[in-house]
Amino acid sequence: MLRCASVLMCLLHVLHTVLGAAISPKPIIINGTYINPELGKYHARLRTLARSCLEIRDKHGVTQDGMYILSTASGTYYQAFCDMSSAGGGWTLVASVHENNIRGKCTSGDRWSSQQGNDQHRPEGDGSWASTHTFGTAEGSTSDDYKNPGYYDISAQDVSVWHIPNDEQLSNWTSSAVLRYHTESGFLRDTGNLYHLFKKFPVRFGAGRCGSDVGAVSPVVFDTGDKDSTADLYGPSAGGEFESGFVTFRVFDSDRAAMAMCSGVRPTQCSPQHYCIGGGGYFPTSDQCGDFTALDRSHTHTGASRRLTESAVLLFYR
Ligand SMILES: [Ca+2]
Numbered sequence: 001m002l003r004c005a006s007v008l009m010c011l012l013h014v015l016h017t018v019l020g021a022a023i024s025p026k027p028i029i030i031n032g033t034y035i036n037p038e039l040g041k042y043h044a045r046l047r048t049l050a051r052s053c054l055e056i057r058d059k060h061g062v063t064q065d066g067m068y069i070l071s072t073a074s075g076t077y078y079q080a081f082c083d084m085s086s087a088g089g090g091w092t093l094v095a096s097v098h099e100n101n102i103r104g105k106c107t108s109g110d111r112w113s114s115q116q117g118n119d120q121h122r123p124e125g126d127g128s129w130a131s132t133h134t135f136g137t138a139e140g141s142t143s144d145d146y147k148n149p150g151y152y153d154i155s156a157q158d159v160s161v162w163h164i165p166n167d168e169q170l171s172n173w174t175s176s177a178v179l180r181y182h183t184e185s186g187f188l189r190d191t192g193n194l195y196h197l198f199k200k201f202p203v204r205f206g207a208g209r210c211g212s213d214v215g216a217v218s219p220v221v222f223d224t225g226d227k228d229s230t231a232d233l234y235g236p237s238a239g240g241e242f243e244s245g246f247v248t249f250r251v252f253d254s255d256r257a258a259m260a261m262c263s264g265v266r267p268t269q270c271s272p273q274h275y276c277i278g279g280g281g282y283f284p285t286s287d288q289c290g291d292f293t294a295l296d297r298s299h300t301h302t303g304a305s306r307r308l309t310e311s312a313v314l315l316f317y318r
C-alpha cells in the first residue's frame, strides 16, 4: 500500500515508480537549468496545475464536485474543494469562518477577528482578511477556521457563500445547508479577490464610519433559502436593522469598530455587530469582539438563531 506523509511525497513516490529512476526530492538548479531533467519536467507539470476550480471546469470539462489539487501562480499547490454544480459550477472553496466559542470574545479560535483579546492597540486584530497566512483544511472547514492560498491567489469576479452546520461531513454539505447563495454582479472584478478587497478596505477599528464607508455590497441569488428565511436566521431583534438579499463586506458600527462580512444582508442601521461577522481586534463595547461578533446578544438573549450561530460560513470564488 502507498503510504504518503503528504501530497508531495505521494507525487514523488508515484513519479519514482513510473519512471523507475532515482529522483532527488531536492531540485538542483544552476543558471536556471535543472541538473536532473526529469525533475525539471515534473516541476513544470506541477506549475501547469489549474489555479482555480473554474479553470478545471473550463479547460478539462470537469463537472463533478469534490477535492482537486490547485496551484498558485508561484507554484505552491494545495488541495481545494470544488463546487461544480451550483449555478454552472466552477466555484473554489477558499475559506470558512467558524465560531468555536461565541462567548469567548476575541479568544482562541477567533482567527477572523483576534485571538489576542479585545485590544485598542491591535485595531486590525489577527489581520487574516488581508494576509497570506493560511490555516485549516477544506474537509475540516465546518469544524474549524479555514483559509487556503486561493484566497489571495485566485482572480475572481463573484462569491458563493454556504452556511453549513458545524462538524457536518463534506458529503452532506449541500443537503444540510442552512443558507446558500451566490453573486452574479461581478463585484470582485475591480479588486480580483477578497484579499485585495480588504487591502483596499481594511478591517480595522477607526478606519471608517457607519454608513459612509462600506467596502463592497452586491445583491445575491439564493441557492438554499430566500430573503425571508435569511432574515429569520438572524432573529426577530435584527429585523429592522438590515435589508435581506445582499452580501456586504467591511462595515463599521456606531463605535467605529470594523466588521468584515454581513452574510445575506445589507445594513441599514449602525448596529451591524448583531448580524455581521469577522472583524478587527478592537470593539469599544467589550462583549462584541470575536468571529461571530455579537450575534449572541448576550445581554438580551434575543440574538441570531442557533441554526445560524452553530453553522460555519464557507466562502467560494468564481
Ligand atoms: Ca469566539
Ligand SMILES: [Ca+2]
Pocket: 097, 098, 099, 100, 109, 110, 111, 112, 144, 145, 291
Ligand atoms: Ca473561528
